[in-house]
Amino acid sequence: MEGSSDGVIVARVLRGDVDAFRVLVNRYRDKYARYAFHMLGNREDAEEALQDAFTRAYRSLARCEDPERFGAWLFRILVNRCRTLGARRGRRARTFVVDEGAILEAAEDHPAERNAWREEIDRGLQQLRADQREAFLLKYVEDMGYDEMSQLTGVGVSALKMRVMRACDRLRELLSEVHSA
Amino acid sequence: MHDNDGIMKEIARALRAHRPPVSASFDERVMSAVRRLPPHSRFRLWSRLTTPRTVTVIPLSWGLLAASVALFAVIGVARAFDDVQIATKPMITALFPNARAPQPPQRVQFVLVAPDAKKVAVVGDFNGWDADHASYQAQHRGGGVWSVTAPVPVGHHRYSFVVDDSLWVADPTAPRVVDNDFGVANSAMVVQEQK
Numbered sequence: 347m348e349g350s351s352d353g354v355i356v357a358r359v360l361r362g363d364v365d366a367f368r369v370l371v372n373r374y375r376d377k378y379a380r381y382a383f384h385m386l387g388n389r390e391d392a393e394e395a396l397q398d399a400f401t402r403a404y405r406s407l408a409r410c411e412d413p414e415r416f417g418a419w420l421f422r423i424l425v426n427r428c429r430t431l432g433a434r435r436g437r438r439a440r441t442f443v444v445d446e447g448a449i450l451e452a453a454e455d456h457p458a459e460r461n462a463w464r465e466e467i468d469r470g471l472q473q474l475r476a477d478q479r480e481a482f483l484l485k486y487v488e489d490m491g492y493d494e495m496s497q498l499t500g501v502g503v504s505a506l507k508m509r510v511m512r513a514c515d516r517l518r519e520l521l522s523e524v525h526s527a
Numbered sequence: 528m529h530d531n532d533g534i535m536k537e538i539a540r541a542l543r544a545h546r547p548p549v550s551a552s553f554d555e556r557v558m559s560a561v562r563r564l565p566p567h568s569r570f571r572l573w574s575r576l577t578t579p580r581t582v583t584v585i586p587l588s589w590g591l592l593a594a595s596v597a598l599f600a601v602i603g604v605a606r607a608f609d610d611v612q613i614a615t616k617p618m619i620t621a622l623f624p625n626a627r628a629p630q631p632p633q634r635v636q637f638v639l640v641a642p643d644a645k646k647v648a649v650v651g652d653f654n655g656w657d658a659d660h661a662s663y664q665a666q667h668r669g670g671g672v673w674s675v676t677a678p679v680p681v682g683h684h685r686y687s688f689v690v691d692d693s694l695w696v697a698d699p700t701a702p703r704v705v706d707n708d709f710g711v712a713n714s715a716m717v718v719q720e721q722k
Contacts, residue, residue, distance in 0.1 A: 360567045364558075371557050375549055383547040393553060400557045405564055409656040411689070464541050471542075486539040497694065518534055 356413035359404070371400055374417055378424050384483050385428040387472045395431045399424040422498055425480070432476050470520040474513050477501075481509035482517070630720045632678035637663075637688070639698070642671030644690045651686030651713075653679050658689040681720050685713040 347355065347369055358366040375396065382392035403410075403420050410419050471479055484490045484498070485506075492503045499506070550556075637649045647665040654660040665673040665688075685704055688696045697703050698714035 362566050364562060364566055367561055368554060368558055371554050375553060376546060379547055379549045380542075380545060384542060384545075389547060389550075392547065393550060396549075397553070397557050397560065401560045401564070404561045407567060411650075411656070411658055411692070463537075464545060467538050467541055470538075483542070486535065487542045514535055517538060521534060521538065 351414060352416035353414040356407060356410060356416055359407055367400075367404055370416060370420075374420055377417075378421060381421075381483060381488060382424060382428055384468070384471055384487065385476075385479060386432055387468065391431055395424060395427040398431075399427045402427070425484075425498060429476070429480070466521060467517075470517050473520060474516055478509045478513035478516070481506050482513035485510045630681040632680045633718050633721060634676050635679045635716075635718060636674060636676045637665065637686075637698070638672065638674040638700075639665065639688045639690075639696065640671050641673055641688075641690055641696070644671075644673065646691050647673040648689045648692075649675060649677065649686060650689050651679075651684050653684055653686070658692060679716075679718045681718050683715070683717050685715055687713045 347358070347366060350369070352370065352373075355366050355369050359370075378399070379392055379396055382395045383389060386392050386395060399420060402423055403416075410416060412419070471482075474482065480499070481495065481501075484495045485492075490498070492506055495501075495506050496503050501509075639647055641647055644667075647667075648658045648660070649663040649665065650656045650658050650660075651663075654663050657663075662677045663675060665675040667673055686698070688698065690696055697712045698716075701714035701716055703712040704715045
């Protein structure tokens with residue numbers, strides 16, 4: 347079943363095979379954890395958003411229009427969960443916490459300078475407005491086109507371009523000095 | 528000093544390469560949460576009917592006996608059902624004078640103006656949100672107007688248009704209800720029985 351397409355697995359889950367859903371969790375967990383982590387800034391919130399997205403996807407699975415594109419549908423749910431969780435987190439004025447596990451893991455593969463650079467990027471990202479951070483991540487990290495982003499977020503293309511531009515300007519401002527050092 | 532595009536490329540590269548570790552218990556947490564939800568049963572009856580199973584052939588005498596028992600049971604149940612209906616009809620009428628037979632679905636016309644569309648379908652809780660449901664495929668009536676008249680059960684419903692199999696569009700003429708799972712607005716309607 348591991349090699350089956352998303353559509354085949356979704357059909358099995360809809361027939362009552364709950365355990366088949368684990369294959370989808372395994373398939374998309376790591377890929378989408380990256381977006382949630384960068385969007386929310388810490389592992390705890392990222393995992394909460396991701397778990398919530400998987401649970402909601404399961405509950406609404408019969409409404410998945412194109413089961414072969416389950417991943418894209420799940421990502422849409424995740425983007426919405428990150429918005430909701432981010433707004434809630436904003437209300438309780440949580441400060442940015444660097445994820446220690448991620449740093450330890452990254453430190454095994456990269457020299458200290460590279461790790462410090464990534465920390466600065468994480469800090470810079472968290473200083474962006476949430477809508478600008480979302481647009482920036484979808485464009486530059488998830489490599490989406492503006493039309494695709496517009497469909498996903500429900501925001502117009504020109505507004506998204508503006509958000510990306512402002513995010514880039516702000517990141518340049520925040521990171522130029524560190525980068526050139 | 529590095530150029531600006533160089534910085535953006537560096538940032539994007541660093542973020543793409545970053546794979547934050549997910550807790551070892553994550554899969555199990557998700558599966559536990561999922562198991563607490565009602566299982567899907569969309570095809571459960573079909574699955575039961577189509578799942579292969581071992582059948583033991585009983586000798587002829589047992590077969591005849593079973594057939595006889597089944598025949599008498601069917602006749603008995605049919606007669607008993609008739610008797611119960613005859614006996615309870617006056618009682619139901621007395622207890623529920625306004626009781627009526629189930630209301631039949633009503634014909635509802637859905638209209639959307641979508642000049643650039645190649646395909647328009649109606650999805651809703653009345654057709655399992657199935658954009659391929661044959662009865663709910665809108666036809667192009669000219670001038671970008673798409674419409675379909677289809678049966679919808681009496682009651683409250685949520686629905687939406689699906690344009691070109693990908694874009695969900697709420698009915699501009701109907702009230703909207705935000706779906707919290709997806710952050711998109713569906714349309715709401717109430718279908719009443721025609722008198």
